[in-house]
Amino acid sequence: MPDPAADGDILLGAEDIVKHFPIKEGIFFKHQVGSVKAVDGVSLQVRRGETLGLVGETGCGKSTLARCIMRLFPLTSGHLTFDGADLSTLSRSGMRPYRRGMQMIFQDPYGSLNSRRRVGSIIGDPLAIHHVASGAERRKRVQGLMEVVGLNPEHYNRFPAEFSGGQRQRIGVARALALHPKLIVCDEPVSALDVSIQAQIINLLEDLQGEFGLTYIFIAHDLAVVQHVSDRVAVMYLGKIVEVADVKDLYSTPHHPYTNALLSASVVADPDKARTRDRIILTGDVPSPINPPSGCRFHTRCPKAQPICSTEEPLLKSGVGDPPGHVTACHFPVAEGEKLASEKATILHAVEGFLAEAPT
Amino acid sequence: MTRFLIRRIVFGLITLWVIITLVFVLYYARPGVDPARELAGRAVTPALLENINKEYGFNLPVIVQYWNYLKRLVPIPGQFNLGTSNVNRLPVTTIIAQAVPIDISLAVGSAILWMVLGISVGVLAARRPRSLWDRGATVFVLTGVSMPTFILGLLLLYVLYYLLTIHGIAIFPKPGSWTPFTQNPLEWAHDLLLPWITLALITAATYSRLTRSSLLETLGEDYIRTARAKGLSERRVVYRHGLRSSLTPIVTQFGIDLATVLGGAIITESIFGLPGLGLTVVQAIEVENLPVVIGIVLVASFFVVAANIVVDALYAVLDPRVRVS
Amino acid sequence: MSLSTVEAIAGDLPPEDPAVKGIQGRTPLQLVVARLRTDRVAIISIVVILLIIILAIAAPLIAGITGHGATDANVDTGTDASGQPLPPGSAGYLLGTDNLGRDILVRIAYGARVSLLVGVLATAIATIVGVVVGLFAGYFGGWLDGILARIMDVVLSFPYVLFAIVLVSVFGSSLPLVILVIAFFSFAAIGRIVRGQALSQREKEYVEAAHSLGAGNLRIMFVDILPNLVAPVIVLATLLIPTAIIFEATLSFLGLGVTPPTPSWGNMLSDAEGVGFQAWWFYIFPMLFLLLTTLAFNLLGDAVRDALDPRAERIFAARRKKAA
Numbered sequence A: 001m002p003d004p005a006a007d008g009d010i011l012l013g014a015e016d017i018v019k020h021f022p023i024k025e026g027i028f029f030k031h032q033v034g035s036v037k038a039v040d041g042v043s044l045q046v047r048r049g050e051t052l053g054l055v056g057e058t059g060c061g062k063s064t065l066a067r068c069i070m071r072l073f074p075l076t077s078g079h080l081t082f083d084g085a086d087l088s089t090l091s092r093s094g095m096r097p098y099r100r101g102m103q104m105i106f107q108d109p110y111g112s113l114n115s116r117r118r119v120g121s122i123i124g125d126p127l128a129i130h131h132v133a134s135g136a137e138r139r140k141r142v143q144g145l146m147e148v149v150g151l152n153p154e155h156y157n158r159f160p161a162e163f164s165g166g167q168r169q170r171i172g173v174a175r176a177l178a179l180h181p182k183l184i185v186c187d188e189p190v191s192a193l194d195v196s197i198q199a200q201i202i203n204l205l206e207d208l209q210g211e212f213g214l215t216y217i218f219i220a221h222d223l224a225v226v227q228h229v230s231d232r233v234a235v236m237y238l239g240k241i242v243e244v245a246d247v248k249d250l251y252s253t254p255h256h257p258y259t260n261a262l263l264s265a266s267v268v269a270d271p272d273k274a275r276t277r278d279r280i281i282l283t284g285d286v287p288s289p290i291n292p293p294s295g296c297r298f299h300t301r302c303p304k305a306q307p308i309c310s311t312e313e314p315l316l317k318s319g320v321g322d323p324p325g326h327v328t329a330c331h332f333p334v335a336e337g338e339k340l341a342s343e344k345a346t347i348l349h350a351v352e353g354f355l356a357e358a359p360t
Numbered sequence B: 001m002t003r004f005l006i007r008r009i010v011f012g013l014i015t016l017w018v019i020i021t022l023v024f025v026l027y028y029a030r031p032g033v034d035p036a037r038e039l040a041g042r043a044v045t046p047a048l049l050e051n052i053n054k055e056y057g058f059n060l061p062v063i064v065q066y067w068n069y070l071k072r073l074v075p076i077p078g079q080f081n082l083g084t085s086n087v088n089r090l091p092v093t094t095i096i097a098q099a100v101p102i103d104i105s106l107a108v109g110s111a112i113l114w115m116v117l118g119i120s121v122g123v124l125a126a127r128r129p130r131s132l133w134d135r136g137a138t139v140f141v142l143t144g145v146s147m148p149t150f151i152l153g154l155l156l157l158y159v160l161y162y163l164l165t166i167h168g169i170a171i172f173p174k175p176g177s178w179t180p181f182t183q184n185p186l187e188w189a190h191d192l193l194l195p196w197i198t199l200a201l202i203t204a205a206t207y208s209r210l211t212r213s214s215l216l217e218t219l220g221e222d223y224i225r226t227a228r229a230k231g232l233s234e235r236r237v238v239y240r241h242g243l244r245s246s247l248t249p250i251v252t253q254f255g256i257d258l259a260t261v262l263g264g265a266i267i268t269e270s271i272f273g274l275p276g277l278g279l280t281v282v283q284a285i286e287v288e289n290l291p292v293v294i295g296i297v298l299v300a301s302f303f304v305v306a307a308n309i310v311v312d313a314l315y316a317v318l319d320p321r322v323r324v325s
Numbered sequence C: 001m002s003l004s005t006v007e008a009i010a011g012d013l014p015p016e017d018p019a020v021k022g023i024q025g026r027t028p029l030q031l032v033v034a035r036l037r038t039d040r041v042a043i044i045s046i047v048v049i050l051l052i053i054i055l056a057i058a059a060p061l062i063a064g065i066t067g068h069g070a071t072d073a074n075v076d077t078g079t080d081a082s083g084q085p086l087p088p089g090s091a092g093y094l095l096g097t098d099n100l101g102r103d104i105l106v107r108i109a110y111g112a113r114v115s116l117l118v119g120v121l122a123t124a125i126a127t128i129v130g131v132v133v134g135l136f137a138g139y140f141g142g143w144l145d146g147i148l149a150r151i152m153d154v155v156l157s158f159p160y161v162l163f164a165i166v167l168v169s170v171f172g173s174s175l176p177l178v179i180l181v182i183a184f185f186s187f188a189a190i191g192r193i194v195r196g197q198a199l200s201q202r203e204k205e206y207v208e209a210a211h212s213l214g215a216g217n218l219r220i221m222f223v224d225i226l227p228n229l230v231a232p233v234i235v236l237a238t239l240l241i242p243t244a245i246i247f248e249a250t251l252s253f254l255g256l257g258v259t260p261p262t263p264s265w266g267n268m269l270s271d272a273e274g275v276g277f278q279a280w281w282f283y284i285f286p287m288l289f290l291l292l293t294t295l296a297f298n299l300l301g302d303a304v305r306d307a308l309d310p311r312a313e314r315i316f317a318a319r320r321k322k323a324a
């Protein structure tokens, strides 16, 4: 566990967050026959002003974790504190005042904007919902926001369909910014965009962070993007965090075999390390989150797996000589320079699929 | 499958119970209304009122009345009792039993006609979308839904019965003619021809639209294209694959329509003077013959609920997807 | 017939697909207007509907010009020497008179008022109730949806004429009751469609976005989801108007709707039936107007559906080219 005491300024604290989606069956009275363990015991701290990157394969629970943090549904269990307030069990209406402090940017710039409403009213929505401004005042503030994110304020009355993907994502950013939140959760904010546009949006987000002192949780597929924007990075696998470290540590000395596999399969902007790193063979398919493997969830695919891995769950802890804050959940962490598998440049489809989903 | 059916049957029973209860509230337990007086109808006498009060127990607490009312509706011989007509003192069950054959006759003939007509027009339209055939089908459909039943009935009567008859060509019988099937099947069909045509023309429109849109949808689907690519003839493709999967919405609609006619084709019967449940109920309302009205409403509701259950069962057979839902 | 027919006629309702070229950047209304302007059938139907509206509005005027009230039995001029009704074209009686010597033209005009009033009001009520019920069922799901959806199924599968006449016979016929009864049996047609659409809309990301902003359920339903359902609701509402008009005419024909002597097209036909076929003009005019009205609304509904269908852009583009 990272030591929270080490940093005085924790904006968001998540402790053992669990989110299970029940699977129900029945004629008259539905009864639960199982559950999708989308997020299964995640602890995280996000410091004020930092950007925490969150990476992991498709379906590992990143979006679900983001929704847990945003409290878009009740938590199965766990504790969530934001800016000193306990949000874990607040009702929908109880959450409302806190929503001013935390906002979200969504992956799909088409789906996340209501195509039947005008851009002005979409961006002004948070102002209307929280009764911050109305009428001409709201319009003025919305147009100000449009300018900040690089949109033409005269397009106030247009519909989302009249904008390009990148512009639409700017609309989403403006909406998230409207209430001057402290935290913005970005769930793959650029993966639906053309590569050329991605950089623009990333730069915009970085500029805004400086200007408004924002804290980001940045979810992405693209390891290069995460490396670029994040201060720290958390790696997720099947509903659990397997490794957290400062961005430099993680990309230079990844300890978890899974992190190693991800990095070896990806072209990362670390010229020295990446090129020398061998590609790692992962065997087997991603297990189902309905019946996750026992012990270490990665043991079904891990090249280093030992008998203990399938019986005992490894906890997040820092290894000997690690910089503070670098924690790994593995019984047999990968040491620096250790070779994990053969030199053959074969990657199993799991990782390949992961790459395929990243924009090219 | 069985679970699905059990669920639907239970739901159907609940629906029936709700309707039965509503009828009770509406007629027997409405505040400010003397149910005995209402049941007695026009030929009211103090003795009759007392009789009714005793028979129905209207001086008992409402909940007891309700319980007895429910008991009278349990279909066990000797217990089942819909009361007696306040006009001719016949048991309501007898009146209904006399009327139902007419509704069954109406339903059988018109259903065959509207299915054949509706589906063929729909198939014609779907095979050549936006062709002249398709446009013609659209006109047929829109005219069909725009046409009130009583207008079509009156038009048919005027042209085919009145005009022909005054010109000495009396092909069609005069309104009010009715021959039981058992007595003379030919005469039976002859008497029912115009009512059948009326019901069929009005109803067929829906079937054309349903057939056309689900055919177009299925014909666009991959497996149909595969079937075509495999060299199956156009006919085979349309009939074997397309129609089969259009069956589900049609079956649903068919159940509803059939039940409606069985429960009394009110307008058609009124215009053609056929003494089925529909005309009986209209006449009963006119003379304030409440027991008959209530009886027919209950019987018609039963038909609808039963039809819904049968449709659901067929649905589950035709479309395996619903079984798991 | 049951009201599920309306859904069948509405067919596949236009899917919401703002990404389809040609509808970008226009409100549904602008789009529909632009497309309807190229649709000859739609224009004719609108003209017919407008003419009937004018007829309804001008009813007192027509009564004034002819000098005959709608319920006046014109004993002296309205019948011929032997007391028979006058055929159309008779002096002072353009469409003839009925057996009581009443001016059919004036009665038709007043009948138009009843039909339009019932058609529009009942549809408006049914639409509002249907939208609210459908939104609640589809948005909240769960047991509420289970109950509401089945209720709507049942309402739609019931023989509404039978239940309507029973209700009217119990409570006595009056125009407001007729309107309410029609609205009750029609709301489910809209409600079922709205429910289905709300069910799929609530899974959209924009709903989640609204939630994350702090929007309450009501706001999400009515501010966010509702605008996305405008297209199917417009189509269904247009198709419900003629259904309601037929419904009223049917009740009046059976003597359970608008009570005589107040004229309605339905009870005019019922009067006619009491007389017999020899005076054909008793029949032909109410029939003609009734049919014209319902046909015009149905044609318009059909055209609006096409106009709202993004898939139909090719057809409309071709039409525009031809027109240019």
Ligand SMILES: Nc1ncnc2c1ncn2[C@@H]1O[C@H](COP(=O)(O)OP(=O)(O)OP(=O)(O)O)[C@@H](O)[C@H]1O
Residues within 6 Å of the ligand: A021, A036, A037, A038, A056, A057, A058, A059, A060, A061, A062, A063, A064, A065, A289
């Ligand atoms: N509402 C839900 N009901 C049931 N299961 C769900 C629900 N939402 C997500 N899941 C399941 O939870 C798991 C995690 O999904 P999640 O969307 O959080 O993954 P993700 O990491 O964001 O993936 P992606 O990279 O594709 O966005 C998946 O198996 C998914 O099917």
Ligand code: SF4
Residues within 6 Å of the ligand: A256, A257, A258, A296, A297, A298, A299, A300, A302, A303, A304, A305, A306, A309, A314, A329, A330, A331, A332, A333
């Ligand atoms: S705990 Fe064992 S199975 Fe899990 S990652 Fe470490 S070595 Fe592999």
Ligand SMILES: [Mg+2]
Residues within 6 Å of the ligand: A062, A063, A064, A187
């Ligand atoms: Mg996701």
